[in-house]
Amino acid sequence: MEKGVKILVRDLNLHFGKNHVLKNVNVTIPEKKITVILGPSGCGKTTLMKTMNRLTDIYPDVKVSGNIFINDEDILNTQQDITILRQKMGLLSQRPYPLPMNIYNNVAYGLRISGRRKKRYLDKRIEHYLTMANLWDEVKDRLKESASRLSIGQQQRLCLARGLAVDPEIILADEPTSALDPISSQAIEEKFVELKKNYTIVLVTHILRQAKRIADHVVFMYLGEVIEQGPADQIFNHPRKRSQNRILKDCSISILHFAFCILQ
Amino acid sequence: MARFRIGRHLRSRIHLVWMVVSLMIILLLPFILGIGLYVKSILLLEEKSLWELLFSSDWRPLSGNFGFLSFAISSLWVTALSLLIAGPICLLTAIHLTHYAKKWVLQIMHPVIDILAGIPSVIFGVWGILVIVPFISRYVAPIFGIETSGYTILTGSIVLAVMIIPFILNIMIDVFKMIPDELKEASLSLGASKWQTIKLVVIRKAFPGIISAFGLGISRAFGETIAVLMVVGNVAKIPTGVFQAGYPLPALIANNYGEMLSIPMYDSALMLAALILFCVVLIFNFLSRILIMRSEKITN
Amino acid sequence: MRKHKYIEEKFFRVLMFFSTTLIVMVLLLIIFSILYKGLPSLSWEMISQTPKGGFYFGKEGGVLNAIIGSLYLSIGATLLAFVIGLPVALFMNVYLVKFKKTVNTIRFFLDLLWGIPSIVYGAFGFTIMIYLGLKTSLLAGIITVTLFIIPIMVRAMDEVLKTVPFGLLETSLSLGSTRSETAYKVFLKQASPGLVTAVLLSFGRAIGDAASVLFTTGYTDHIPTSLTQPTATLPLSIFFQLSSPIEEVQNRAFASAVILTVIILIISILARLYSRKYQKHKINF
DSSP states (O other), rough: OOOOOEEEEEEEEETTTTEEEEEEEEEEEEEEEEEEEEETTTSSHHHHHHHHTTTTGSSTTEEEEEEEETEEGGGGOSSSOOHHHHEEEEOOSSSSOOOSSBBHHHHHHHHHHHTOOOHHHHHHHHHHHHHHHOOOOOOOTTTTSGGGGSOOOHHHOOOOOOHHHTTTSSEEETTTTTSHHHHHHHHHHHHHHHHTTEEEEEEEEEEHHHHHHSEEEEEEETTTEEEEEHHHHHHHSSSSOGGGHHHHHHHHHHHHHHHHHOOO | HHHHHEEEEEEEEHHHHHHHHHHHHHHHHHHHHHHHHHHHHHHHHHHHOHHHHHHHOOOOOGGGOOOHHHHHHHHHHHHHHHHHHHHHHHHHHHHHIIIIIOOHHHHHHHHHHHHHHEEEEEEEHHHIIIIIIEEEEEEEHHHTTTOOOOSSHHHHHHHHHHHHHHHHHHHHHHHHHHSHHHHHHHHHHTOOOOHHHHIIHHHHHHHHHHHHHHHHHHHHHHHOOOHHHHEEEEEOSSSSSSTBBBBOOOHHHHTTTTTTSSSSTTHHHHHHHHHHHHHHHHHHHHHHHHHHHHHHHHHH | HHHHHHHHHHHHHHHHHHHHHHHHHHHHHHHHHHHHHHGGOOHHHHSOOOOOOOTTTBBBBBSHHHHHHHHHHHHHHHHHOOOHHHHHHHHHIISSTTTTHHHHHHHHHHHHHHHHHHHHHHHHHHHHHHHHHSOOOOOHHHHHHHHHHHHHHHHHHHHTTSSSSHHHHHHHHTTOOOOHIIIHHHHHHHHHHHHHHHHHHHHHHHHHHOOOHTTTTTOOOOOOOOOEEEOOOOOHHHHHTTTOOOOOHHHHHHHHHHHHHHHHHHHHHHHHHHHHOTTTTTOOO
């Protein structure tokens, strides 16, 4: 794999029953950058992300073919333990799903299942990760409270802390701000920009402005196909010259761009 | 670290194995039940055919005559009559609760149905003896000029009807709730009144569900034992009217288990009765559930 | 024509109201008549003593043997059913999510099992006992009742686990949990209020059923001290003692009926409170 590339998706096809959801997807995701997968709802961007985490394993009638390399390991055809693979990737979903336990144990969960149970160690790590997610000050006095008592914005940050606590290399975020108010959304976005120093971040969104704000690298999807990808600057500001046979696709892109601009 | 991983995954494995084993136990249960009863009853079936046994009313265990006809007919009487009583009440109440009732009525009715469903059958039996038996013998039977102790088919059916009401009602409420509002709105917008909509659209659409609710009610009534046994009189004779005593199959099994080991073939006969019960109930259940699933598929 | 339409609706509404009220009335009548007949004979002696001089003829003593026996039997059966039932319910909702058809088939199967009358389980239990050369005993009763309540428990638990959001499954897996960790650490906790209700429901079934224990547990005046002894149960103490010609013995039956009814009512109310209670980890949508 090339240097600086974290995830490489090659010829990925995914069928969901009779629907061909992902069509020959080839994507390169650079290391320690924010890659935004952009596209209208239903274009397969969430599915692509869940495939990277092998969460597609639990869906009925799903057939996957192709390769996804993460650190040179083809996770779709591997003998390695899937739970260890998944711990390399923290997932932040559209709406927060706090585990049915208190705030402390939510963050401790990932540490405990990978065998770290010493109270002193856990205390320290939990403070560390909650601080990283900008949540420590708000919850330090109520760590024994049920996580579902937090506001939805706090829950999402808790989920971020929980995801970071398993010590991932990659953060997969599926429209993580869609259920949040503008202020919480901004907090999450700022956090991502800060986190990219140490983590590779993949963010799925349908909000063009959000992509423009934080993306280093953009993957543009439409109806299950990757239409364009590259550095954010190039995609948004200096559209490449396109070859003749891509005119049709370009048309659709410009219509999409147009639609997005109106919607925002 | 590596050693720990093994421990963790071994534990997962053990959990998985136990889950699969438990599932197998449950899935094999009906087959084991059926086979167990069949093995016992085969002794009797080798001597006489099932038809002979079912269509003879000669019940003299001591001389080896096991005719099930009077018991089967009693069972049919009691089951049919209880459904006849419970059916209309359930249908009317279900429509009321799903289409007309105010919120506070629902808040009362939910616990009422739950509690009624949870009352043990022996309590229904006691209630039957305390209330329904004297009611029948003192007030109802005299109207028809009949003198009876009150331990009759009708008594059993009334008690049984009360027992299956919560059961049928719950299913029917679900059936009515599944009917899409758009359908009702379409009918209303064509100028039909609310009652006409219910009568012509809702009930017609819910018809398969209603039938299967009755089917499940039948299978429940058919197998009910103690409560019926306590009030139905238990006389081994083909009943000819509702004011006569009856002797349904479950009561037969429950009443005679004490002697069945001392008389040859008696145990075999009772196990055959249990097997018949098992099969009838399974068939009714199966058909009703299939019908419900079909109608769910159509509405979805 | 218009008027006819109106009258018909009116008529049926009255009828509907009547049948709804009838159901409430019948329930009240049942509870009232059981209490009316049983409360006068309910005394401290009744719940603190075993029958003196035989349960069928002795005029003295109470039904402690049946109360304790019933508790032993239904607690034992509920525990056993829980040990087998919970893993199955979790298996269906955590492991088999990918296989919708399989899960639906299992559900169908359980629904069929639910409908099998308890007397059939009783008769089956008896056959097995004879086959193994066992006598009527607490153990035989527990096993029979367990078989009888397992489908009820699994199906009730399944209905609860079905409502756990799919996102929670994804979340738990994405943190690197195995399926069994997801099942026992996340799903179990998330659904615990509903699961408690399911267990209570099954317990109520176990304690109230007479036909399945008729053949298998026998009846005795004594409180059992081991699993191999015959055991008295409340439903059977009602059933047997009611048929006695002696009034004092019959009164013991009516007192037992009150005790059993009260137990069932308490379970019913507990289940209701528990499922309604503020759910600690509820996920809001």
